[in-house]
Amino acid sequence: MESILSFCFAVLIAPLLPAVIQKVKAYFAGKQGPPLLINYYTTIKLFKKGSVYSTSTSFVFKMGPVVGFTTSLMMLLFFPMGEVSPLLSFHGDVLILFYLMGLGRFFTILAALDTSSPFEGMGAAREAFFSTLAEATVFCILILFFRLTGSLSFNEFFSGPHAMNLMGEYGALLILVVVGLYIVMLTENSRVPVDDPATHLELTMIHEVMILDHSGPDLALIEMGAWFKLLFYSGFLARIIDPFHSENVIVNALLFYAVVIFVYVTVGVVESITARYKMNLVPKFILTPFILVFFVTILTMGVLQ
Amino acid sequence: MQSSLDNLKEGLKMLELIMLIPLLTGIIAMFLPVRLGRGILIVTALLHLQLTVFAWLGKITPALPQYFTVTNEGMLILLVTSFVFLFISIYAISYMSEAEISSEPIYNGCTLLFLATMSMVTMADHLIVLWIAIEATTLMSAPLIFLHRSKTALEATWKYVMICSVGIALALLGCFFVVLAMDLGGVHVPITFTSLGTVAQQLDPVWLKAGFIFLVIGYGTKMGLAPMHTWLPDAHSEAPSPASALLSGALLNCAFLGVYRGHQLMYQAGLGAFSSNILIGFGLFSMLIAAIFIFNQTGYKRMLAYSSIENMGIIAFGVGIGGLATYGAMLHLIHHSLIKSSLFLSSGNILLGYGSKLVNKTGNMAKLFPKTFTAFFAGFAGISGFPPFGIFISELLIIMGAFQQGRMISVSIFILALVLIFAGASRLVTKMCFSRCNDPEILVEENLARTLPSYALLLTSIVLCIWLPDSLYQTILSAIATIGGGVNG
């Protein structure tokens, strides 16, 4: 029951949180910024609209948003938000989940290519490339977590005697992981400095340019999928960082979401104070966390002897 | 030799007929009209095969035992020679009428004389008689090479006669050295391999070794071992295809028999290691030389000739290695004769069809000459060691044997050379068979009379790879037992 509630809460709050980023950015820019509920308004507006489809497209184009949305939703189903067990969990679920995200990416890219637009193809190519590099980091993190906890499930990562937490047994090691995961989050969710969703030139975009041709409910599904994904990553980070622990479930959840919001705020700060990297520097940026985490995994050889 | 003594009592003493009959018919055929000559050729070939089988089964024995004898290895080679000869003759009849060779009676006669001399080689027991026979094969086959009467044929014949004569003259010196080794050892027996074998231990080792060196050089020249092989590609490419087939499928084996006898003697004298090393060296060197020239070869008959050098190298290598490899070498000898003759016969069709010996002038055989293509490509697959042809088995056995004897470096070179040769040959063969033909004018269409003999020879190789008659197996085993070979190590 708790799990269902937690899941529903996460789904509901997911559109809210990105507005926090926008607020922070607005603050830095000295503007007032959009209302916090902006994303809800947008979504409803989009669902109300119809769509225009390019004559070049086929059914794959329509599948892209659906698959992308579903895969992101799957992540939330398996991730323990707060200290509540997720709806579903089993040993090995991380593997299938990250691969499901791959599936989402697969169809997003295809949908982009289906439009036969050169810009969307460009974005698709970058997406394919950068997420491959990010995937290496993710799997390094999984290796480390497995090494430390002996489990392959989100729920088990954060429960039991060897729970992954900065305050826990291997806190020192996890600092580097946090840095790595943060960069992965920026990459996977197309945030600055990897991608700038707010730029006005399609040539320099990654994710935004891929969805240029989507409109109406399709676009809404894509947007929601992206919010879920961001929430998942920041939740992942928050579970590692989260120093608080309370016996009460609700308090725990609130504290957890506080940390999540903190993560969102940092994203906003980063977006405000850094510029997007030149495209040819991005791979180096994405490789940095890989090297960090790989280093940590090697370190564990000494730790666990 | 107990068995041959037994045979002496029961068998008919007419072994020499095997060589006398072709000798006689050969001389007759020279002066007969073409049609009659062809008939005589086939009849003689059939008769010869029949007599050979009788001899092999021990039904007939020599009348002059001081010069001739029945040995297992000799009978093996005689059997192969006779068998191959029959099919080549059938082919030759059709080929000669198409090739418009004016002197067909010369072919008919000389090929029979050639058969006679080769039969003599396989039966010779006396050192000098063997020498005479091998020299005689050179002389009898020279007219065959010159049959086309072109300038290049002339050149090839000249080189063939000259180089082989010089080589074989050295073999005579080798014979003298063996006799000297006998004198020094204080042995007084007839100079036959049979009797020398029984007293081999008493022969003077130094002179025996020297004798062996000269024998190997001499007969090796004839056999086509590098670096004495130089005549071989010329002669094989210039001779008319049936003659090339005979040279490659029969003559080289006979020359090999000379080397084999020498090695046998060395082994019996306890000097097997020395002669083995020499044979291995020559074998590998021949294969490497063949590899050099098969790459970028321009003439397909020359390629086949170099392939013969390679295969003689393989046989020498196998015999030198000993043990299991010897069995492989003997199988290789049989299958090489069958397949290589078939290949040369096919090359005759190709030559007739395209009118050129150059690879570049041929092409797209798969479409233009489907029957010949089948035979040619199957032959190529066979000679490269693909099953279901027998060379697969023989090469496998030789490699196994070589590893078993711990000759790692040699066998590495062996394998390297095989791969190189395969790479070179398959390039040419695929070019001939599949690539576009620039000038697809077919001079002479293929026909069954000229493809069936190739098929028959290939089929024999396949059959022998599926089912080796027990008697043949025993013959090979007894043959290689004399040089310490066997299937059990």
Add this chain to the structure above:
Amino acid sequence: MDTLFVSMAVIIAGGAAGLLLCRQFTLMKLVAIATTSVGCGIGLLFTVPKLLSGGAELAVTYNWLHVFTLAFKLDSVSLFFLIPIFLVPPLTLLYSFHYLENKDKKLRVGVSYFFFSVLVASMALVVMADNMITFLLAWELMSLSSFFLVMYDYEVYENRKAGYLYLIFAQGGAMLLFATFALIYRHTGSFDFASFASIPDASKLLVFILAFLGFGSKAGIFPLHIWLPKAHPAAPSHVSAIMSGVMIKMGIYGIFRIYLLLDAPTPVIGQIVLATGMVTGILGVVYALAKQDIKQLLAYSSVENIGIILIGLGIGMVGVSEQNQAMAFFGFAGALLHVFNHSIFKSLLFMGAGSVLHKAKTKNIEELGGLMKRMPVTGRTFLAGSVAISGLPPFSGFIGEFLIYYGAFQGLSSQNLPYIMTILAIVSLAVIGGLATACFTKVVGLGFLGEPRTAQAANAKESGFAMGFVMSIMALACLVIGVLPEPFVRLAFLGIQDVPAAAGFNTDSFIVIIQHISKTAALFIGLLLLVSLFRKMMYVKKEIGSGPTWGCGFTQPTVRMQYTGTSYAAEMIGFFKPFVPVKTVYTGIRKIFPGKTTWESEVVDIAESNYQLRLITPMLTLLGKLRWIQHGNIQLYIGYIIVAIIVLLLFL
């Protein structure tokens, strides 16, 4: 066992019927396909129940040529490999019914069916062989028959070259195997496989490396893979399917078999296999990404999948040497399952490529586009195959990779080198997965989606019924295995039941995981359907417009402005620069008023170019120089003889 021989006889009979009936084209195709398929069916009916019943080992021997015995034995590994051998050919043959339509090539089609049947039978013999001779015999037959299949379209120069290259690699590999077996024979004096374990440990490593190279040249490990991307495009597509889907797995079988037989304790073997697997996998997929020819791309993708399978085997072997049974078990099982899965989706993809080639007359991605609408069945099945080969759930590719991952994660408890190797293996698998996604989004996205780039592609029609039917079945199979993996995973477990390292391992807990995976996949599909339904509902009674693609302000787009495969891959290729050299030719701008200029780029296979540069060219130069030996001068020829004598006399 006799059933298998019967099935092989039927298969060969089918091929022979193709040869004999070649004058009646359609009848010949029907008879050949039906008979061969029946033969395969008999084989399957024997194999699968045998494997399921945990079949006792079967062995038969026949005497051959006095010296040898032909020995056959079936254990679980053989039985497992027999499944794709008997399963894929009937499907590809059915496909070929509409694929081989040229009646002018009657004889050739007949010959092709004959060698196809020989190939199938010889592959079956390879996995059944129980001694060196039998194995090599079957192996060589397999190489030879597949060569003829590759040469089907020999009129094309590239195809001849490909056939030639294939032949050399086949024979070179076979020679290495000869050497391997001979080396073993040296120690044991026996041809039997059973005796392999008794050779001294010191020799085992050498034996294994030789065998690994020999088998690897067939399987296509880097850098012995260069024949694959040439031979597969050359062969007709149903042949590429069987070669890539099944035949190259014989190399894997060989590696696995020799490993099992050697029973070597040295950990180096596992590390070699693992490292080779990683290199092969990553470079294979990068090259696949770089290629624009669909069949060539698929060939490189086969190299990649061989890499994945080798990673699985390597994980298993490291597990054995680390005495980590779980690692060993899942490594081996994952490798086997991936062999099976790959045989299906790679065949499917090759058939799809063949269908495209058949109708659009080109294999070049840059000339395709928009086929999803024009060839719906081919497009959809190809899409399914692409998802499967990228290892994404809920399709079959994921299951095999999951097993391998699972095995690898079990190995993380090791220390030192095995640990680092395991980490690298997991990361490589992840990278391979990501790049494979990139690679197949490229094929599908550029080849099947968007607008057709040429008139040929625009005029393409759907292929014949037989082809579409087969591809649909296979696509469905990919999905079924992905959603209901349990029986197939069990099959893979049964496949390794005779492997000593895996014996007695309790898989119950893992089966639970697999059931979970199955449920997750089902859940995902359910959710997907729900969301689709939701989306449908959202669009009810709404205005759906259609117009040209948004060109960011540009209003007159042409089909040539679409993103190209080359640029799609360029950045990723650039990342692997030293290993994936790109050759560019730019004519440059010279004059004040420059004329036409061109710019070309081509990805060069580093292995191929290095062979050319460092091996073939020097060798040919050397051989060319040595040719003066035969200079035609008789005086010097005689001199050779004298030199030979003098040299030999020195040994006296």
Add this chain to the structure above:
Amino acid sequence: MIQLSNALVSVSHVGDVLLTMTVLSVLLSLGSNRLGALVKIMAFQGIVVSLIPFFLEHHGQMSTGSIILLQIMLLIKGLLIPGFMYAAVKKIKIKLEVEPIIGYNASLFAGLIFILLAAFITNRLQISLPVKNELLMIAAITTLAAGLFLIMSRHKALTQVIGYLMMENGIYLIGTALAKQTHTMYVVEFGVLLDLLVGIMIMGIIVHNINSSYDDVDTALLGQLKDN
């Protein structure tokens, strides 16, 4: 049986003279620049070589067979073969020059080196040989080596035949020198002779053909078949 050794007073002396003459003929042939002269020298050498066994000490007892063989050999080596070759020379009317690859002076010098070499080898072998006849060995090896030298150093095909013949003579002499007693098998030796005869005849026929095809017998013309 005829006891020839008793009949002649100083057999070994005659033998030595003959051997010296053999060596002389070798040197002459190396220096000779006319084909006709070369053939005549070969005839002379053939006769001398055939006679040598007759005058050797250890061949004291001659059987009837060997006498007949001797006559046949004289006939073939001294008459038939040179006659045959002379006829060939006469047919080749244009160039009777020998055309050496290695000049006459150098050839003569090489001949001297062969003699030295032969002496050296003989010295080394002397210990193991059953028959002590140094001169015979020296002459034999010199002839053999010079024969090979002639084959390799002359352009004309006919000269090569002559070289081959000389080489055969050398081998025959070595055979004579090495064998302690004649192995009484004249059939065999006759066979050797016959082979030699037929071989020379076939070579002669080819030479004739070369001449009619090329208007010359220069082997440099025979270099079309090659692989480089």
